[in-house]
Amino acid sequence: MSEISSIQRVEFQDRVRTALNDVNLQRAMAKAKSGFVDKRLEAKSALPEFDQIRDAARDIKDHVLSNLDTYLELYEEKVIENGGHVHWARDAEEACSIIAEICKASGARTVTKGKSMVSEEMYLNPALEAVGMEVVETDLGEYIVQLAGETPSHIIAPAVHKTREQITDLFHEHHSPLGYTDRVTQREALVNEARSVLRERFVSADVGITGANFLVAETGANVIVTNEGNGDLTSSLPKVHIVTAGIEKVIPSLEDLSVLLRVLARSATGQEFSAYTSIYSGPRRPEDGEGPEAYHVVLLDNGRSSMLGGDYQSMLRCIRCGACLNHCPVYGAIGGHAYGWIYPGPMGSVLTPLLNGFDSAVDLPNACTLNGRCKEVCPVHIPLSDLLLKHRTEQHERKLTSATSRWILTAWTWLVRRPRFYQAVMAIPLWTMNRISRGSGRLRWIPFGRGWTDTRDFPVPSRKSFLRQWYSQEKGHE
Amino acid sequence: MRIGSVISILMKTHQSNSPITVGLFVTCLADLIRPQVAFAAVSLLESAQCEVRVPRGQSCCGQPALNSGDRANSIEIAKQVITEFSDVDYVVVPSGSCADTLKNKYPTLFSKDMRWARRAQKLADKTWELTKFLFEKVELKGIDAALDGVCTYHDSCTGLRELLIYEQPRELLKQVKGLRLKELKDSNVCCGFGGLFSLKYSDISTHLVSDKCTEICNSDADMVLGGDLGCLLNIAGRLRRDNKKARVFHIAEVLAGMTDGPAIGDPEESE
Ligand code: SF4
Numbered sequence: 001m002s003e004i005s006s007i008q009r010v011e012f013q014d015r016v017r018t019a020l021n022d023v024n025l026q027r028a029m030a031k032a033k034s035g036f037v038d039k040r041l042e043a044k045s046a047l048p049e050f051d052q053i054r055d056a057a058r059d060i061k062d063h064v065l066s067n068l069d070t071y072l073e074l075y076e077e078k079v080i081e082n083g084g085h086v087h088w089a090r091d092a093e094e095a096c097s098i099i100a101e102i103c104k105a106s107g108a109r110t111v112t113k114g115k116s117m118v119s120e121e122m123y124l125n126p127a128l129e130a131v132g133m134e135v136v137e138t139d140l141g142e143y144i145v146q147l148a149g150e151t152p153s154h155i156i157a158p159a160v161h162k163t164r165e166q167i168t169d170l171f172h173e174h175h176s177p178l179g180y181t182d183r184v185t186q187r188e189a190l191v192n193e194a195r196s197v198l199r200e201r202f203v204s205a206d207v208g209i210t211g212a213n214f215l216v217a218e219t220g221a222n223v224i225v226t227n228e229g230n231g232d233l234t235s236s237l238p239k240v241h242i243v244t245a246g247i248e249k250v251i252p253s254l255e256d257l258s259v260l261l262r263v264l265a266r267s268a269t270g271q272e273f274s275a276y277t278s279i280y281s282g283p284r285r286p287e288d289g290e291g292p293e294a295y296h297v298v299l300l301d302n303g304r305s306s307m308l309g310g311d312y313q314s315m316l317r318c319i320r321c322g323a324c325l326n327h328c329p330v331y332g333a334i335g336g337h338a339y340g341w342i343y344p345g346p347m348g349s350v351l352t353p354l355l356n357g358f359d360s361a362v363d364l365p366n367a368c369t370l371n372g373r374c375k376e377v378c379p380v381h382i383p384l385s386d387l388l389l390k391h392r393t394e395q396h397e398r399k400l401t402s403a404t405s406r407w408i409l410t411a412w413t414w415l416v417r418r419p420r421f422y423q424a425v426m427a428i429p430l431w432t433m434n435r436i437s438r439g440s441g442r443l444r445w446i447p448f449g450r451g452w453t454d455t456r457d458f459p460v461p462s463r464k465s466f467l468r469q470w471y472s473q474e475k476g477h478e
Numbered sequence: 479m480r481i482g483s484v485i486s487i488l489m490k491t492h493q494s495n496s497p498i499t500v501g502l503f504v505t506c507l508a509d510l511i512r513p514q515v516a517f518a519a520v521s522l523l524e525s526a527q528c529e530v531r532v533p534r535g536q537s538c539c540g541q542p543a544l545n546s547g548d549r550a551n552s553i554e555i556a557k558q559v560i561t562e563f564s565d566v567d568y569v570v571v572p573s574g575s576c577a578d579t580l581k582n583k584y585p586t587l588f589s590k591d592m593r594w595a596r597r598a599q600k601l602a603d604k605t606w607e608l609t610k611f612l613f614e615k616v617e618l619k620g621i622d623a624a625l626d627g628v629c630t631y632h633d634s635c636t637g638l639r640e641l642l643i644y645e646q647p648r649e650l651l652k653q654v655k656g657l658r659l660k661e662l663k664d665s666n667v668c669c670g671f672g673g674l675f676s677l678k679y680s681d682i683s684t685h686l687v688s689d690k691c692t693e694i695c696n697s698d699a700d701m702v703l704g705g706d707l708g709c710l711l712n713i714a715g716r717l718r719r720d721n722k723k724a725r726v727f728h729i730a731e732v733l734a735g736m737t738d739g740p741a742i743g744d745p746e747e748s749e
Contacts, residue, residue, distance in 0.1 A: 016681055329668045333685045367679050369672030369686075370545060371635035392547030401546070409543050413551035416506075416537045417558055423537075426510055439746040442718050451680035456687065456715030459511060459743035466504050466513035470532055 012363040015338040025335050028163045036326035039270025040377065050266065057263045058381045060256045061317035064248075065308065071217040071250045072299070078220025082282030084295035089122075095300050096127035099209070099242055102296055103133055106240045108206035114224060114234040115139035116211025117155050117320060118244050118300055120342040121355070124209070136201045138230040140194055147174050153336030153344065156268050156322040161335045164190070198230070208234035208292070212245040213319070214260060215297070218253040221281035222297065225264065225274040232278050241280070241292035247299050248316040260319060263379035267321040303355040311390055315350050317380040324374035324384055330367060339364060346374035346384040353391055362400050365391035423468055430461045500528040501566035503559070503605075505576045506538035507707040508728075512742060515707060518734035519572045519608055526616040533562040539571075539579040545673055549587060556584045557594065560601045568615070569605040572730050573706045574637020577607035582640055607637055608730060609705055613646040619653070623735035626656035630699035631729075632690070632713065633665045634706035647705055647729050654732060662702075663693045671712040687716045694724050701725045701741070703732055714743035 019025055044050045064071055076086045089095035099122075103111060111133045113119065125135045125146075137146040141158035145151060147170045152158030159167070167190055172183045175197055184193055210231050212222040222243045224231040235241050251257060265271040284291030307313055325331045325345030336344035340361065343351045349364035365388040374384040395401050415422050437443055442457035452458055500523050508515040516532075523530045540555030559580065563569045571577035581602045588595035612618040629651070637643040651659055670676065670686025677683075690713060694702050702717075702724050704710050714726035725741035740746055 013679075013681070016679070020681055020685055329670070329686050329689075330682055333682055366675075367682065369635070369668050369670060369675050369683075371668035371672070372639040373635070373666075373668070376639055389545065389547065392545070393549055394547070396547035396549070405546070406548070409546055409548045409551055413540075413543055413548075413554055416540070416555055419535045419537045430510060441740055441745040442715070442743045449677065451677035451683075452715070454680065455684040455719065456712065457718040457743060459711050459714050459718075461511040462513045464513070466509045466516040467532070467534065467536075469513055470516075471534065 012338070012340065012367070015340065016334050016367075019334040019338045022335075024163045024166055025161050028161050029332055029335055032157070032160045033326070033332045036270070036322075040267060040323060040326070041270075043266040043270040043272060046272075047262075047266065050263070053259060053262050054379050054381060056259050057319075057379055058317060060251060060259060061319075061380050062314075064251055065313055065316050068247065068250070068305075068308065071252060072247060075215055075217040075220060075250050078217065079282065079295075079297055080220075082220045082295075083285070084220070084282040084297060087296060087298045089298055089300045089302075091302050092122040092300070095122045095244065095298050095302075096124055098298050099124060099244070100127060100131045100133075102240065102242060102294075103128065103207050104131060106207060106294065108133060108240065110134045110136065110201065110205045111207045111209060112136050112138050112201055112205040112234045112238065113142070114208070114210035114226065114231040115142050115156075115158070116209065116244055117152070117342060118211055118246050119209060120151060121246075121302065122244070122300065124244070133207075136198070136205070138198055138202065138234050139226070140191065140228055140230075143194060143198065144170060147171075151337070151342055154322060154325055155320050155343065155345075155347075161337070202233045202237050205234075205238045207240040207242060208236075208238040209242045209244060210234050212243050212249055213264065214257055215243075215245055215250040216252075216254055216257055216279075217250050219281055221279045223257060224278045224280070225261070225276070226278075227269070227271075227275040229276045232276060235278065235280050236291050239292055240294045240296070241283075243280075243295075243297045245297065245299060247301055247304055248318075264319055264321050267323040267377065267379040307354055312350065312354055312387060314382050315347070315354065315387060317382055318347055318351075319380060320347075321379055323377045323379065324382075327373045327377045329369070329371065329373070346388070347382075350382075350384060350387045350391065358391075358394065358398060359400055362395060365389075365395065419467075423465060426465060427468070430463060430465065433460055434463050497527055497529045498568065499566045500530050500611075501563045501569045502530055502532050503536060503539070503563065503569055503571040503576065503580065504532065505571060505573045505707065507711065508572060509537070511711065512707055512728065514736055514739070515572050515728040515730050518728070518730035518736050519570065521734045521736075522608070522612060522618065522621075522730060523570060525621075526612060526618045528568075528616065531566055533566075535562045539576045541575065541579055541673055544579065544583055552583075553587050556587055556598065560584065560594070560597050563601060564597070567604065568611065569601065570608055570611045571605065572608040572728065573708070574607050574634050574641055574643055575706055575708065577605055578636045578640045580605040607641050607643055607705070609646040609650055610641060610643055612733075613649055618650070621650065621653035621733055623653075623733055624655035624657075625701075625732055625735075625737055627700040628658045628660050628698070629701045629703050629732070630660050630662040630694060630697045630724075631665060632662060632669060632694075632702060632704040632709060634704055634709045635666075635668050637705055638666055643705065647703070650733055651703070651729070657732070660697055660699050662697050662699075664689075669709045669712050671706075671708045673708065676712060683712075684716075687712050691716050691720065691722060695722055699724060701727060701732075703727055703729045705729050710742055714741070718743045 087098045137143045144159040153161040168185050213225045214223040265274045283295040328345045331345040341352045352361045370385050372385045437460040445453045504516045520530050540552045543551040584598040669690040670683040
């Protein structure tokens with residue numbers, strides 16, 4: 001086990017180093033960071049009751065999680081009533097094969113996709129490509145990362161790690177063969193070019209796959225929130241619409257939806273509302289002018305149900321707004337890919353070990369300063385930093401941490417619990433450090449502290465500890 | 479204790495004729511690295527008419543174990559702190575993150591042991607971070623300190639978010655003559671210290687502290703202040719490595735007028 005974690009550690013630290021040295025990534029992240037933070041703050045300040053709505057949002061999600069089976073059954077009933085189909089997938093593999101079957105049965109060749117993190121979680125694109133489908137991402141950010149052969153680095157802004165110049169190059173490379181030979185560099189022009197390339201795909205797609213921000217039990221509807229309207233085209237143009245969602249996405253009613261929507265966009269992008277909020281509740285009815293002929297919902301468990309009733313249940317409240325990523329200093333420094341799986345930032349560091357196995361990502365809960373900013377901004381009050389600490393405890397108990405570090409902690413505790421002896425022992429490094437520093441006030445190197453002194457000086461400790469001074473020089477303290 | 483201060487305490491506390499006793503939890507960093515922070519805390523508490531005690535059986539609050547998920551060892555350390563500080567009215571800590579450990583973390587350690595859970599809660603209820611205690615509890619007025627210069631302030635994360643410390647240090651600093659406070663951009667963003675994090679994930683930690691120091695330099699302040707020595711060591715270490723001019727002090731040192739000597743990480747003055 002410790003072997004696994006040591007390999008992982010090297011891998012994680014390597015990814016971190018690569019990210020920190022990636023000039024483009026650093027430029028893109030620096031630009032994105034303050035934008036998200038400032039906009040959220042503005043939106044929050046403009047809505048005095050924002051915090052009350054957050055409480056209500058948390059309560060709604062808690063209520064659902066305590067009655068998840070009831071709401072899921074109700075939801076399924078309604079979907080069927082509306083003429084749709086519900087499929088239950090225990091894990092990613094099962095979900096992929098269900099979706100591949102639906103695509104094959106409908107004779108599909110081209111599949112368009114709206115943004116869906118849950119489909120990333122299932123590795124759906126390679127699975128569909130393996131059965132001969134052409135998969136086209138229609139969310140601009142997802143489209144960019146697809147062209148680049150990457151995965152999203154942010155749960156709501158998949159290409160946040162790319163600079164405009166990189167996007168220009170990508171588009172030029174991939175769109176020239178399609179006749180777009182001009183090299184466009186401006187934001188607007190890039191968006192328009194992508195739109196016009198994607199438009200043809202929308203029309204020719206046989207199956208449209210979207211995620212869902214919410215599933216409404218009372219009506220059997222799924223709700224998609226986007227800023228590009230691509231979700232609408234993906235949902236309504238193709239013959240078949242497949243919705244993929246985690247089982248925790250269900251909510252009781254439209255009333256609850258209005259509460260959750262009020263915190264979602266504000267937390268995510270600082271908008272009052274996203275540009276498009278679309279509600280779909282099944283296949284086209286005879287009186288409808290448009291819409292898909294068939295409507296399927298694939299509900300994914302993939303480890304979620306085992307979080308119910310446990311220490312991490314609150315993580316299932318997550319509405320995937322991305323605020324915790326936007327406010328995380330570590331995420332801001334290393335970007336999403338360094339986390340190693342599709343869910344990055346604080347929510348990812350909590351989720352990844354739960355969904356992929358505790359020994360799959362030993363570093364993630366530790367690579368955090370516990371500054372608590374994520375917890376502060378989470379619209380549904382998920383105590384993210386507390387859950388990360390919980391993970392650390394669990395790792396310690398499962399002995400996933402190195403034997404050396406556990407031994408050091410025990411030895412150190414032994415010493416700390418013997419204060420007089422501790423003071424005597426500590427006097428040695430204090431004296432030595434003072435000798436070596438020769439009054440310079442700082443050390444450029446300390447044993448076992450290269451992690452610190454490679455990039456920072458170490459302020460020299462006092463010659464004599466406070467407690468020793470207090471009890472020896474100051475009379476009458478004894 | 480001087481007669482004068484005894485009288486003023488008698489007048490202040492009306493019903494009780496004994497002054498409030500404050501146990502100073504020194505914190506291991508102040509104890510070993512910057513004792514002046516603890517001396518400053520003592521002086522401030524005494525000027526607020528508190529009787530300060532420094533229990534001898536203290537060392538560290540146990541954060542390294544706690545934040546490494548080592549509950550068993552954390553419990554051992556917590557029990558010792560709880561015992562050492564059982565007979566004072568208040569426990570005051572010149573660090574937001576250590577105060578939070580006593581106040582909010584210890585009580586979570588004893589879910590299976592009611593007796594210790596009660597004792598932990600008792601300690602939690604009487605534990606205060608220094609600036610919060612001075613400003614809210616004893617409403618310290620008449621701080622007799624002067625410091626001519628422009629200061630900026632770094633809000634350490636745990637104090638800010640768990641103990642809601644933001645106004646208190648700023649209000650207290652208003653009493654320091656000559657001191658002009660200039661707000662730091664992103665003062666609420668982590669400096670990258672995070673205890674053992676700074677060693678284990680030093681690349682990320684360095685990136686964060688570099689960002690922090692860039693903002694400090696952009697602020698053009700002569701001094702950076704803060705309430706947590708961990709963050710201040712990190713910031714000072716990075717500033718010194720880059721030969722930046724801003725000097726670093728713990729807020730207690732400034733409030734107690736103890737800024738004549740070298741700042742954190744600065745050379746000793748030649749004698
Ligand atoms: S954990 Fe909270 S802040 Fe992070 S994505 Fe989920 S809902 Fe948003």
